[in-house]
Each structure stands twice: as structure tokens, then as C-alpha cells.
Amino acid sequence: MENENDNIIEDNQTSVNHEESRTINKLEENLEVSLEDKLKEAQDKILRALAETENQRRRFEKETKEAFEYGGFNLARETLSVLDNLQRAYQSIKNDENLKDNKDLNKFLENINIIEKDLVTIFEKNNIKKINCLNEKFDPNNHQAMLEIENEDVNPETVLQEIQPGYFYKDRLLRPSFVAIAKKKTKNIEKDEK
Secondary structure (H helix, E strand, C coil): CHHHHHHHHHHHHHHHHHHHHHHHHHHHHHHHHHHHHHHHHHHHHHHHHHHHHHHHHHHHHHHHHHHHHHCCHHHHHHHHHHHHHHHHHHHHHHHCCCCCCCCCHHHHHHHHHHHHHHHHHHHHHCCEEECCCCCCECCCCCEEEEEEEECCCCCCCEEEEEEECCEEECCEEEECEEEEEEECCCCCHHHHHC
């Protein structure tokens, strides 16, 4: 009987050893999978952080480049009003009936012209260019239509008059040209009814 009991105990111990081995194997597998998952997750986080850093570097380089290229954009826009006011003053003084008899008027107007030419030269040196728009097709990206004039002699949407000049600063629109554009004459309905 003792032999039988010993055999039973041995069988039980063998069973327990097999179960323990299986449990240990499963734990080792889970540990390996868990470590692999954690490693993959850490690698993914590192790659994302590197990509984000690279994106920030590129964004910073782009912003720095634009700041150097277009840093004077707002100053250029503000300076346009000086030129506009100078041109308005010239026209106002030139057309004033009370000042036409003044002997020094022509000399004064010449000085205003010189200042205007100097401003235009400074603009050109700093890549501020006037938009040529007369007799061109209306472009909503560069022009702002202020009024329409009926005209059959030209194609519709042709710029007939420049009310206020527009300008580019390098390749960016600084200010659109305010223009009058052509439109087809509308037929008078009352005449057709008679």
C-alpha cells in the first residue's frame, strides 16, 4: 500500500509540477509580450516626439524666413497713405481757383512732384510695386470694383478707371486697386414697351 501511496504522491507531484511549469511558461510569455508591447509603445512615443520636434523646427524656420522677408509689410501698408495724401494734396492745390493766380504755386507743385517721385523710388527699391490695371480684365484677387460703367466699346469687366492704385509687396498683395469696370449697356425696358 505504501507503494501505491508513494505512486499517488509522485503522480500528484508530477501533476503539480506540470501545472507549475505551465503557469510559469504562461507568465514568461505574458512578461515577454508585455515587455515587447512596452518597448513598441516607447519606440512609438520617441518617434512621435522626434517628428513633432522636426515639425516645430520647420515651422520656426518658415516663420523666421517670413519675418525677414515680410517684416516691413505693415510699414509699407501704412506708408501708402502718405503717398495717397501727397497725391490728393497735389490735385487739390492744382485745382484750387484761389491759388491759380499765386506766383509760387508752380514751384510748390514741382516740389510735391519731387517728393512723390522720391517716395515711388523708395517703394520700388523695397519691392513695393504698383499694380497696372487700366484696360486689364478685372481680377478680384488684385482689384476691388467700386463702380460699374456701361460701355459697349470694351469687353465687360475690363478696368476702365483706377480710383486708387493698388500695390504688391514682393509677391503679396499690399492693397487692392480700387477700380471702375465696364459692363454691357442694359436695354431700357420702357422704350421696348412703346
